[in-house]
């Protein structure tokens with residue numbers, strides 16, 4: 001499979017002389033679900049923000065389908081086919097579900113058709129089309145944010161901690177929807193605190209720590225790696241064999 005997104009030795013941060021990413025090298029192949037896990041403060045969110053153009057890399061390369069996007073502005077990156085679902089403040093609270101989706105559209109002529117498509121993928125949103133996003137549950141808001149990012153038909157979606165603060169039942173629903181989005185051909189790069197569950201549904205994963213990728217591998221292999229389990233997954237490796245996909 002061809003590499004759709006890569007970062008090579010990316011250095012980035014918020015404050016001069018305080019790098020958060022210390023030379024991160026990852027790649028995401030077309031069609032994959034890749035998850036980045038790692039401790040709090042490791043730089044996971046910073047990495048996806050840098051890929052999306054919210055931070056300018058101080059060194060290194062970010063390539064989308066062979067095109068350098070490091071330092072390009074988010075709207076340019078979006079036009080090249082990248083979508084981004086931020087961790088927080090990812091909906092317009094005072095607008096309805098439908099209005100939020102309309103704002104995600106790049107092509108007015110196709111807005112209605114795309115919204116219908118989103119209601120097929122996320123039936124709950126169709127049922128709540130007229131509800132203000134700010135009155136929805138955390139999980140429902142996450143669906144609004146994901147559907148909005150999918151409105152322009154991105155090739156690839158960056159998803160920052162989709163399960164944060166959600167009940168276990170809702171995490172199942174949301175992960176299932178992420179798989180459904182991926183099955184439609186959208187490549188996924190996800191950051192997740194819920195490391196075991198996220199890796200179990202991923203093709204590959206990276207463990208990021210102190211702004212550098214420490215481990216890389218198939219999701220199931222990372223789950224079975226005793227070092228990864230002890231250091232980053234809060235306990236022993238699984239003993240029940242590879243995760244079913």
Ligand SMILES: Nc1ncnc2c1ncn2[C@@H]1O[C@H](COP(=O)(O)OP(=O)(O)OP(=O)(O)O)[C@@H](O)[C@H]1O
Nearest residue numbers: 014015020038039040041042043044045046047193
């Ligand atoms: N806007 C900001 N200004 C300054 N420092 C920031 C900013 N956002 C994040 N940081 C710092 O960057 C470091 C990495 O944060 P980041 O959010 O990328 O980590 P993370 O791996 O996503 O962590 P978590 O799992 O806790 O969300 C942290 O030390 C954080 O304090």
